[in-house]
Amino acid sequence: MQRFLVVVLAVAVLAVQPARRPVALVVVGRAVVTEDAAHRLLTPGAVAIDGTDILDVDAPAAISARYAPAETIDARDDIVLPGLINTHTHAPMVMYRGLADDLALMDWLQKYIFPAEAKTVSPELVRVGTRLAALEMIESGTTRLADMYYLEEEIAKTTVEAGVRGVLGETIIKFPVDDARPPAAAPARAE
DSSP: OHHHHHHHHHHHHHHHSOOOEEEEEEEEEEEEEOOSTTOOEESSEEEEEETTEEEEEEOHHHHHHHEEEEEEEEEEEEEEOOOEEEEEEOGGGGGGTTTTOSSOHHHHIIIIIHHHHHHHOOHHHHHHHHHHHHHHHHHTTEEEEEEEESOHHHHHHHHHHHTOEEEEEEOOOSSOBTTBSSGGGHHHHHO
């Protein structure tokens, strides 16, 4: 009789506990910086993620009670924070990195960068440069960018392929470039 009672009680306890929701990933960190209304800093904290959606942010025990992850990342020595936003990029310009460094801005632009761009900017350069820039941003935790350059439609395609979000705007400048020959065509193209 006692054994039957213990089994019945165990079954009753299991029946009362809610089922844990399956999720793709849980990240447990020493601290989790939130973007909620209270701007909470959870120490420690955990984040439940399914696909591209963040489902929940809470204490590790609370997340563990609610979710059954396919994978758990142990970041107990790290801070888990939202993706960074690069608010001023000309992504493809990584291709000109190292060209005439350490000059005053206007000398650098007018004597080196603008002439180089006038000769070399192309859809291929923009795609390759944006891929490299996106890789570097992703590796540093940047998940969103604000970009202004030439051939922004190429940057848009490459940004989407990389899985980065962006706010993109076409450059309008006074000299001929690959996407605006003559320069007066730039405003209409930007539309």
